Amino acid sequence: xxxxxxxxxxxxxxxVIVGASHAGVxxxxxxxxxxxxxxxxxxxxDPELPYHRPPLSKKTLxxxxxxxxxxxxxxxxxxxxxxxxxxxxVTAVNHLTKxxxxxxxxxxxxxxxxxxxxxxAFIPPISGLEVNDSLNNRSIFTMRTYADAQAIKAALIxxxxxxxxxxxxxxxxxxxxxxxxxxxxxxxxxxxxxxxLSRVTSAVMSDFLTELHLxxxxxLLTDKDVIEVKPLANKNTHKQxxxxxxxxxxxADFIIVGVGVRLNTQxxxxxGVDVEQGIKVNxxxxxxxxxxxxxxxxxxxxxxxxxxxxxxxxxxxxxxQAKLAAQFLTGKLPQGEPVQHTVPWFWSDQYDCKLQIVxxxxxxxxxxxxxxxAQQFSVWYFKADKLLCVEAVNYTKAYVLGTQAIKQNLLVxxxxxxxxxxxxxxxxxxxxxx
Amino acid sequence: MAKVxxxxxxxxxxxxxxxxGSLMELAVANGxxxxxxxxxxxxxxATCHIYVDPADFDKVGxxxxxxxxxxxxxxxxxxxxxxxCQIDVSDQIDGMTFVVAx
Numbered sequence: 001x002x003x004x005x006x007x008x009x010x011x012x013x014x015x016v017i018v019g020a021s022h023a024g025v026x027x028x029x030x031x032x033x034x035x036x037x038x039x040x041x042x043x044x045x046d047p048e049l050p051y052h053r054p055p056l057s058k059k060t061l062x063x064x065x066x067x068x069x070x071x072x073x074x075x076x077x078x079x080x081x082x083x084x085x086x087x088x089x090v091t092a093v094n095h096l097t098k099x100x101x102x103x104x105x106x107x108x109x110x111x112x113x114x115x116x117x118x119x120x121a122f123i124p125p126i127s128g129l130e131v132n133d134s135l136n137n138r139s140i141f142t143m144r145t146y147a148d149a150q151a152i153k154a155a156l157i158x159x160x161x162x163x164x165x166x167x168x169x170x171x172x173x174x175x176x177x178x179x180x181x182x183x184x185x186x187x188x189x190x191x192x193x194x195x196x197l198s199r200v201t202s203a204v205m206s207d208f209l210t211e212l213h214l215x216x217x218x219x220l221l222t223d224k225d226v227i228e229v230k231p232l233a234n235k236n237t238h239k240q241x242x243x244x245x246x247x248x249x250x251x252a253d254f255i256i257v258g259v260g261v262r263l264n265t266q267x268x269x270x271x272g273v274d275v276e277q278g279i280k281v282n283x284x285x286x287x288x289x290x291x292x293x294x295x296x297x298x299x300x301x302x303x304x305x306x307x308x309x310x311x312x313x314x315x316x317x318x319x320x321q322a323k324l325a326a327q328f329l330t331g332k333l334p335q336g337e338p339v340q341h342t343v344p345w346f347w348s349d350q351y352d353c354k355l356q357i358v359x360x361x362x363x364x365x366x367x368x369x370x371x372x373x374a375q376q377f378s379v380w381y382f383k384a385d386k387l388l389c390v391e392a393v394n395y396t397k398a399y400v401l402g403t404q405a406i407k408q409n410l411l412v413x414x415x416x417x418x419x420x421x422x423x424x425x426x427x428x429x430x431x432x433x434x
Numbered sequence: 435m436a437k438v439x440x441x442x443x444x445x446x447x448x449x450x451x452x453x454x455g456s457l458m459e460l461a462v463a464n465g466x467x468x469x470x471x472x473x474x475x476x477x478x479x480a481t482c483h484i485y486v487d488p489a490d491f492d493k494v495g496x497x498x499x500x501x502x503x504x505x506x507x508x509x510x511x512x513x514x515x516x517x518x519c520q521i522d523v524s525d526q527i528d529g530m531t532f533v534v535a536x
Contacts, residue, residue: 022472033467052474059474069459069474076465315479319472347478354500356478396503403507 011330012038013111016100018090018267020044021053023296023318024116025071030326032080040082041108043100047087048146049074054315056149057175058349062182066153068146095271095289112329115268115279115287115294116322119261119313120144128229128240129167129257139238139254140229143172152176152256159253162186165242166256167226169196171348173258174209178350181216188219188250190242192259195222202367204379205391209350216351224248229255261313263298276300278311283339284328285321293329295321304341305406306360306388316345343406356399359389359406368417370398378402380417387412397423405429436528440466440484443534457527458482458519461534468534475519480504482518483511483535490530494521510535 015031017024020042028042044050051068060066077084085102092101099107121142123131131140141152156162162185166173169191177187189196195206196213213220225245232239232251242250265275273287274280278300285293285301296318300311320342327333346357353375361367364381371377378398381389387410390402401423405412411430421427437451440461452460461469461482473479477500486494491514497505501520505511515535521527 055474055476058476070462073463073465079465315472319470347473347476349476354476354478396500400503400506 011036014039014109015041015112015114015329016108016110017042017114017116018044018100019116019118019264019296020046020050020084020086021116021118021296021318022071022315023118023322024114025050026319026322027114027116027295027326028082029072029076029080030323031329032082034326034330034332036326036330038111040080042077042082042084043088043090043102044084044086045089046145046147049086050084051146052315053144054347056146057143057172058179060146060149061153061176061179066150090267093267093271095273095292098291100267111291113271113292114325115271115292115298116296116318117264117267117294118297119263121257122260122262123257124226124259126226126229128231129226129255131257139240139252140257141254142257143176152254155254156180156183156185160237160239161253163188163251163253164256165190165240165250165252165254166258167242168258168260169193169220169222170199170258170260171197173256174213174350175348176256176258177213177218178216181218181351186219187217188252189213189221190224190226190244190250191220191222192225193222196220201391202361202379202381204367204369205355205393208377208393212351212353261297265298268292268294268298277309280309281321283324284333285325286328293325295325304338305343306363310344310360312344314344314346316342343403345403354394354396356392356396357389358399358403359387361389361391364388366414368414370395370417370423380412380414382412382414385411401425401428436523436525436530438523438527438529439531440464440469441531441533442467443536452523455523456519457484457521457523457532458517460523461518466534468536469518471519473519477501477504477517477520480507480517481536483508484516484518485512485514485533485535486516487531487533488514493526493530508535 028040050071055069089103090100091103101107121144166189169189180187197206227245228243230241240252268275268279273289279294279298281294281299281301285295297313303310348355361381366382368380376394378392378395387405392399413430416427435453440448450464458471462471470481472481501517505515
């Protein structure tokens with residue numbers, strides 16, 4: 001029997017979305033805008049009106065009056081007839097009865113379930129390094145939620161010496177360091193690897209950012225393994241001592257742990273869908289169960305652009321996957337055409353430096369640095385002639401040209417890139433590569 | 435305090451008012467269709483593209499370098515394009531009309 005797109009996509013039925021961050025919220029709105037007429041229920045354990053996470057370590061932390069940056073106005077949820085249950089945790093999913101259970105005992109039926117469950121901060125198994133929300137005088141934090149940012153801000157204001165030790169020299173750690181410096185704190189960053197950001201970028205970028213943070217007064221220590229955290233012997237303070245494997249110790253008013261994430265895949269596992277490096281989804285974000293979908297940081301999807309399975313932690317990926325899944329569910333994807341691949345992009349703001357990244361550099365065999373000045377340059381990553389990624393510091397032009405080249409599969413003239421000439425489309429793009 | 439009008443791609447029109455923050459934040463707070471502000475207002479995503487009325491263009495002025503480069507990512511860019519996360523809500527823009535590009 002043949003079904004038309006309309007018949008396959010009835011546009012009604014109950015959609016339940018678990019996770020109300022960038023992915024979940026965008027999916028809810030997209031779904032409604034694409035014409036879904038059934039109920040849409042958005043659930044998140046975070047009680048806050050859904051907000052942007054990237055500003056937490058930057059603007060939110062630094063602003064005098066701490067406030068979140070809402071993704072959508074509260075009114076917009078009502079206007080789009082999106083029912084949200086905030087402050088509710090989903091405790092169970094039953095894929096046979098198509099029901100989820102909330103922590104208050106409520107059961108909700110779904111026709112289509114969307115898992116936008118994201119990640120949680122990883123706390124490495126180090127003695128004394130426990131993050132306990134219930135402690136009044138906390139001194140160990142992660143940076144993941146608005147509540148985290150609030151608690152960290154309070155800890156800084158209440159601290160005696162304003163000395164923060166950040167464990168982990170990744171983006172969260174470095175952005176937080178930049179904010180703390182702006183707020184007049186003393187900052188120590190401790191990184192286990194020989195260089196910061198070693199998992200995600202080249203030595204060129206690591207070296208630049210190392211220099212930047214050192215110049216701003218950050219004590220930046222690499223190749224240092226934290227083995228223990230303990231309260232300072234003096235009982236009158238909440239200070240902590242961070243002990244490293246080489247015997248060195250660093251005293252902190254409070255500690256930020258930024259050493260990566262763990263995926264929230266528990267519900268997916270319970271529902272019996274395939275999970276590997278993330279919840280495995282096809283090109284339209286459907287899991288191995290046709291009624292269960294997944295989007296955002298928690299997913300692993302085959303990239304037609306990079307010809308491998310990838311998992312991305314980014315706003316771009318959350319937004320693009322949300323759009324795609326909504327189009328699929330409402331029958332709006334063009335029939336018979338391959339799904340358009342998207343190009344990953346990221347950004348980071350540290351001090352007065354704007355870092356913009358397009359593409360993924362993994363697997364590069366050559367890099368070309370296009371330098372305008374000490375504070376303005378870009379790194380172009382190639383595999384043979386194929387441009388994989390561009391990282392640009394205070395150099396939006398390079399970011400934009402890199403985006404166009406990767407999106408349109410253009411061949412980039414490396415000689416032009418290496419010349420002293422200003423970047424331009426005309427000089428840079430040779431032809432469409434095959 | 436500024437009252438401004440957003441005209442969306444489906445020819446909807448919405449009058450909103452505010453006294454601080456960016457024009458993007460004002461649009462998002464009022465659910466203006468086509469203004470997403472995916473990056474939260476740091477000129478990194480180009481999802482808050484608007485056209486300024488040519489007669490009033492001087493009131494907001496031209497985009498700075500980062501913004502005009504970012505606008506190149508959108509095929510629908512014109513000489514009156516701006517990313518509204520880079521426009522402050524102030525008396526200066528009171529009474530203006532902005533056409534949402536997407």
